[in-house]
Amino acid sequence: xxxxxxxxxxxxxxxxxxxxxxxxxxxxxxxxxxxxxxxxxxxxxxxxxxxxxxxxxxxxxxxxxxxxxxxxxxxxxxxxxxxxxxxxxxxxxxxxxxxxxxxxxxxxxxxxxxxxxxxxxxxxxxxxxxxxxxxxxxxxxxxxxxxxxxxxxxxxxxxxxxxxxx
Amino acid sequence: xxxxxxxxxxxxxxxxxxxxxxxxxxxxxxxxxxxxxxxxxxxxxxxxxxxxxxxxxxxxxxxxxxxxxxxxxxxxxxxxxxxxxxxxxxxxxxxxxxxxxxxxxxxxxxxxxxxxx
Numbered sequence: 001x002x003x004x005x006x007x008x009x010x011x012x013x014x015x016x017x018x019x020x021x022x023x024x025x026x027x028x029x030x031x032x033x034x035x036x037x038x039x040x041x042x043x044x045x046x047x048x049x050x051x052x053x054x055x056x057x058x059x060x061x062x063x064x065x066x067x068x069x070x071x072x073x074x075x076x077x078x079x080x081x082x083x084x085x086x087x088x089x090x091x092x093x094x095x096x097x098x099x100x101x102x103x104x105x106x107x108x109x110x111x112x113x114x115x116x117x118x119x120x121x122x123x124x125x126x127x128x129x130x131x132x133x134x135x136x137x138x139x140x141x142x143x144x145x146x147x148x149x150x151x152x153x154x155x156x157x158x159x160x161x162x163x164x165x166x
Numbered sequence: 167x168x169x170x171x172x173x174x175x176x177x178x179x180x181x182x183x184x185x186x187x188x189x190x191x192x193x194x195x196x197x198x199x200x201x202x203x204x205x206x207x208x209x210x211x212x213x214x215x216x217x218x219x220x221x222x223x224x225x226x227x228x229x230x231x232x233x234x235x236x237x238x239x240x241x242x243x244x245x246x247x248x249x250x251x252x253x254x255x256x257x258x259x260x261x262x263x264x265x266x267x268x269x270x271x272x273x274x275x276x277x278x279x280x281x282x283x
Contacts, residue, residue, distance in 0.1 A: 048198060069202050076200020083198070086191040104201050147199070 001054025003040050014040040015051070022155065039159055046079055046157045047071050059154045076101045080148030080156035084163060087144035088132040094118070095128040098146045105151070117146045171256075175263055182267035193275050203276045210272045217268075218261045225260070 001018055004011040014037040022028050022045075030038050043049035045056060047063045055064045059078055063071060075081075080101075088097045098118060099109040115125055121142040132140050141161055148156050196206055230246075237246040 069204070072197070072200050072202040074200075075198070079200075081199055083195075086195055089192050089195060091192070100196075101199055104196075104199070104205060 001044060001051040001056060003037075003044050003049065004052045015044065017054075020045075024154070042157050042159050046081065046155075047075055073105075076105050077151060078154045080151065080153035082141065082144045082148050082156065082158040082161040084160040088140055088147075090131065090133055093129050093131060094123065094135070094143050097132060097143055098128075098150055100147060101151045114146075114150070117149055118143070121146045121149075171259070175259070178260070178263050179267045182264060183271055186268050186271040190275055193272065197276070206276060207269070207272065210268055211265075214264055214268045218264050221264070222257055222260060 001015065002013060003015040004013045006012055018041065020041070030041060032038050040049065044051045045058075047056065047058065047066075051064065055062055057063065058074065061074065063074060066074065088094075089100065092100065095111070095114050095118070096103075098114050102109050115128065118125070118128055123139065123142055123146065127135065127139070132143060135143070145158075145161070148158070193206055196209075197203070201209075233246040234244050238244050
């Protein structure tokens, strides 16, 4: 797949003829200098940004030509995200942020599971009611990780999750 | 009256457009983690509705308070003279402006790819 920005002649290629596969139950780290196209690769692979050429498959589904609505549904059902910044909705509590993908998908929220997941990533039960802004940056990223896990996604994309900003 | 309405409208539009733009990050995040454009729009419409109801109630309460005093000093009774058509027009204008000020920037945000920002 390729991803170029700008008009044809002056287009700058963030990705040029890349072929990459992430098998199930494996961990892949993408490393490179800033501006080399890591984020673009992730965004294209996760269905956030359409590639200029080529195809993207997630779990056997060709997502390249899916409608925007279907892409949104696919993202919330099969993909988990942890971003570098602006990861959480500031006006929702920690618990609501974790449960957000379930709510968007119209599914029932199992509070016990939210608590359990939060515990797994190191968020104490009494912190679930707090707003993200009252937590430290590291804790906020943990909340984002719990949110990425809540739907049992097939793949999780994390774009520099440890160099958090707000 | 015209000038007051104009100034009020401008400040209403300005406040709401700025407020929506400030929520840009949250809206982009919702799109990224799988909210459909329709979900974001319907959420925004609900929030706008609540805002309109609260805003009109507070505005009417503030206006009533001063109107009562004016009525008392002019007519000796506390009952102000109300005509419904202008009040309806004011209410409709407020709701219309609020809808435009919130939905136009939101729709603009939604036309961009979900990864943006």
